[in-house]
Amino acid sequence: MVGVAFLPPDGAVAETMDRVEAEARAFRPHAVVEVVALDEVVAAAEGAVVEVAMKMGLKMQPIRRRYSRNPKDEAPGALQQPDPDVERKENAQISDISLSGLSLGDFSLPSRPSYGTRGRPIVLRTNFLKMTTRPGAVLYRYNIEIEPAIKNPTGGPNRRKTRRLIELLIASNDQLRDVATDYGKFIITATKLPLTDNTISLNQKLYEVEDSGPGPNSKTHKVKLTLDGRLEIKQLLDYLDGVAGAGGLTLENKGEFLQALNIVMTRTANQNPQIYGGGTRNKFYTYPMDLDRPGASFNLGGGLMALKGFYTSVRTSTGRLLVNINVANAAFYPAINLLGLMRLHTPEMANDGRSGLEGFIAKLKVSHTYIKENGKNIKRVKTVQGFSRGPNPKYKHEFPLRGNARNILFECPELQATGKLSVEKYFAQKWNVRLARPEEPCINLGTREKPVFVPPELLTVEPGQQFGKKLDEGQTRSMINFAVRRPHANARRIIEQGAPMMGLSPTNQNLVNFGVKVIPQMITVRARILPTPSIHYKQANRSKDLTPNFGAWNLAEHMFSVGGHLQDWTFLKFVENAIGPREIEGFRAMLSQCGMRCNAPTPPNGVTEGLNRGRGFEEHNDQIIERNIRKAAERKLKFLLVILPSKDAFIYSRVKFWAEVKYGIQTVCSVDMSFAEKGKDYAANVAHKVNLKLGGVNQMLPSDKLVNVLKDGKTMLVGMDVTHPSPGSLEDSPSIAGIVASSDGRYGHWPASMRAQESRKEMIDKLDEMFCERLDFWRSRNQNALPARIIIYRDGVSEGQYHTLLIDELPQIREACKKRYPGGRGPKISLIVCGKRHHTRFYPTSNPDRSGNPPNGTVVDRGITMEKGWDFYLQAHSAIQGTARPTHYVVLLEENGLSADDLEALTHNLCYLYGRATKAVSLCPPAYYADLLCERGRMYLYREFNARDNQTQTTEPKFDWNRAPWLRDVHKNVENTMFYI
16 A cells, blocks of 8 residues: 655644654555655755655655656646735724724624734635726716516516617617626716706617517616716725725625626626526626537426536725625526427426426426518517416417317407417418427416417527526536536636626726726635544543544544444335345444444344336335334334435425424335445444434534533524425515524534425514524533523524624524523623625635645735624635635624634634544534524425426415425424434
8 A cells, every 4th residue: 555645845744744644554564655746845855755754654755856846736827925014904803903894884793802823824725816906086877777677477577578678779879889788787987977956757669689679569668767876996905905984894894895886897798699597696607609519508408408607706804905706607598499498407307297398487487589570570579488388268279288289279250250279380381381290288378367378389488597496306417517626727717707797897898887897816825723622532432532534533452432322223224135134133233343332223134115217207106115113103113224216305304304203213224235245344434423423423522622611511502594496486485594502511502493484484483482492402411501602503594684683583592591591690692694605705815725725724814804893714624626616704793702813723723523524524514403403394295396397287376384294393203303413
C-alpha cells in the first residue's frame, strides 16, 4: 500500500506530517509512504519524514523534489492581497461599537464583538467583483403603472406582454432611451426626467415583435411614470464607510439602493435578445439556437435540456460595493415542435393513464403560424392551458377528456350552418391545413370558460423557457453531472465568459452612463483554517478519541459512543428473495461491532410480500404496505428493517406514513440490491440510522473540544426550519414547520416537534407550543432542570425576513420560556440564521484540497461580510466534487457572551456531530436535522404534494384541511425520538 502526502508551500509541514502519521496508523507494518513537496519546503520536509518513519516503522520513498502547481487549477487573474483600506475600515468599525450595529427599524442586530483570530490564516479569491461609482452619482427611480393592466387568461399578470409594452414605450420615446428597467415595476435613470409634478402619462399601443407595427386591433395602454425616489450613491457609501448618521440608512431602505443598482447592472443582459432571464431577474442564460451544436446544451431526458448561465447581484460590505457573480445551471424546454416535446416526455402517450404530461406542458408559451393575413402567415404566441378536461356543466362544455382533433366538436356557423364541426375539419377548411396526427390530444390555448383547441403538431415551443417543476431522479443525476465543475473551471468561466456576457467591464457604456464601473477581477479575502476537533467513540468498551483527516474518518475498530438495543424487530421484505439468513446475521454482526445489542428478529427470516412495479399500482401497493405494518404493530414489534424493490418515492413515503404516523413503529428502508451487494460499509451506514432511532449516540465531542457554553451541559441547542409545497402540489397545500432540540449535554440525540401551517408562510406558527414540548423533554432528561442557555440555528430565512423573524418568532420563544421557567427567569438566548441559498464561493490561492477547494474548516468573517452586524461564512466540509458551497451564518440575537472565535468554533465543531455520517457536514447539524424533519412532513403528505402529476379530475383540486391525512407530529410510540433520520 502506498500513501502519498503533498506538502504545502506555506510552511505547514508539521500539520501535514501529523496527517501522514494518522493515515499511517491504518497501514500495515512496512507500508510505503511517498511524500511529494515543492522545492522550497524540501529541507523542512526531510526532517519530518525521517521522524515519522522512525516513529511508525514505515519505509519511506525519497522525496520527489519537483512538484509544481498546475496553472489550470488556479482561478484567473493576478493574485492581489486583500484591500488594506477595507481592513482599516473594518477594524475602525469594530473599535467604535456605535457604528457596528445594524439598524432594523425598531430593532438592531448584535454588533460584531471582534473578528475571529483562531486558525491558520490563508488568502482566498472569491466570486465578487469591485464596483466603483462616479462622485456625485445619483439614480432616479420611477414607478410604472399600466392601465388597463395586462393579464393572462387566468387573471394573473402577463409578464411577457408587459415586458413587450415597456420595450415599445422606451423605443418610441427619446427621453427614455438611456433608462434601465426591470420591465415590470420600475425605471431607473441617471438624470431626472423632465416631468410635470414628477409624473408623466404616455400612451402606447401593444403589438408583437413579429408584427411590423400596430394593427387595427392593437390595444392602447396608458403608462404612468411617477418619481418614486432620488438615490444619492454617496449616502450609501458613507453608510458602508461607517460615517455617523449616513442619512439615516437602515437595512430596509438600503434595499432601495441595491434594487436600483441591480436593475442597472442587468441592463446589458436584458437588452441582448439571445440572453434569457429564465423567469428570474438575476439569472441569465444564453439559449442555443442550434440545438444540435455540440456543447450548446445537455439532454436531461424527458423532454428537457440543461443550460449554463450566470447569476449577478449587487452586494454591500464594509467600505465598498461589490458584484456577486456565479455560474447558474437550469433545466429548459427545447424550442421544438410541441408534439415532438410531448413524445420526448411521454413516448407512449396512448398508454399514459395519468396526466403528468399535462402538468409538464401547462403554462408553456407556444407559437403558431397557421393564421394568414394578406397572404402571409402571421406568428402568434399563446399560453398552454392543458388538454380538454371532459364535460363541464358549469361552462356548458361537452368536450371529451383529453379529446383530439377528431372527437372535439364545436359549432362553427362560419363554415358549417348546422351541426358541429371537428377540429380536424376546421383546420382543413379554414386554414387549408391537413393534420398528420389528428389522433393526438389537442391543446387548449384559450381559457377553461372559452377554450381554443389547437393540434400540438401546429405549435412550436418558444425559446428561453425554464422548467420550474421538480426534476425526476434520473434528470437530477444528469443535472448534477452537467453542473459539477472543478472550482478553477467555474472561476475561469465566471471571469472569461460571465463578466463579458453581463457587461461587467469598466468601459461598458450601459454602466458608465449611470456612473458605475465594475472591475472584472475577483477580489481576495483573508480566511482561516479552524483546528479539526477530535471525535469521541469507544474501543473495546473504553473511551477512544479519533482525529479526522480532511474532514472525515473511518469507524473501523470503533464503537458508537452510546449503543442502543434493537429488540422486538424483524425484516419486512417487499421483494421476493431479497435477503436470507446470511445477510441477516451479517447485519446483526455489524450492529454488534458498532457497539449495539441486537436480539434475533421475530420471525427469524422476516416477512415477505412482493409489490407490483410500474404505473397504476400505487393504491394496490399502499394497501399491502398498510396491511403489513399494521400486522407488525399487532405483534408488538417496535422496529422494521424494510427492504424495498427500488428507489420509489411513493413507496418510501407510504412506509414512513403508516409506520410513524399511524402505527408507531421505527423503520429503516433499504433498497434490495444495495443491502445485498454493498456489504459491510453499507450495513455500517444503516447501523448509524438504527442507533439514532433507538436513542443511541453515535459520536460526541471530547469535553476539551466543547466551547465554554457547552461544557456544563446546561445549554440546549435548537434547530428550526420551514419547507414549502413544491410545484405540482395541490393549491393551498401547507408549509411544514419543524423544530429539533438536543436532549442533554451529549448533543447526540435530537427529538422533534412538527406542524403543518398556512401555505408558503415562512415564519413558524405555534412555535411557542413546539418550544414548550422541547423544554419539557429536556427537563425530563435532566433531573427536572431546564436549560440555562439556548442557542438556536434557524434555517431558511432570507435577509429581508430578519426583522419579521425578530418580531414574530422570537416573542413566541420568549412566551414559551415564560410559561416554563418559574418566576419569569428565562434562559439566555442566542439566535443564528444559517443559509445555503446564496452564491458566495471561495477559491484557493494555494494549497487546495483534493477537489480543488479550500480545506475543510475554512472560515471567512471579513472582506465580503456585512458592513454592520455579525456574520461569517464557514466551509466545514470537504466537497466530494464541484465547487464547495459554504454556509452563511448571521447572528440576530446574542445574550450568552459568545466571542467571534467561540461562535465559529462551536458551529464548526458541531458539524462533526451529524449522526448519519463519519464526516463533517456543510450545515450545522441542528439546522440540518430540522431540514430533514420538514422533509419527513412532506413525505406524510406525498399525495398532496405531488397531486398534479397524477391528476385526472376536471376541476382544479385544493388542499382540504378537514380531510388531510396528517397535520402534526407522529404516533406517541415514536415521538421524542429521531424518527426522521
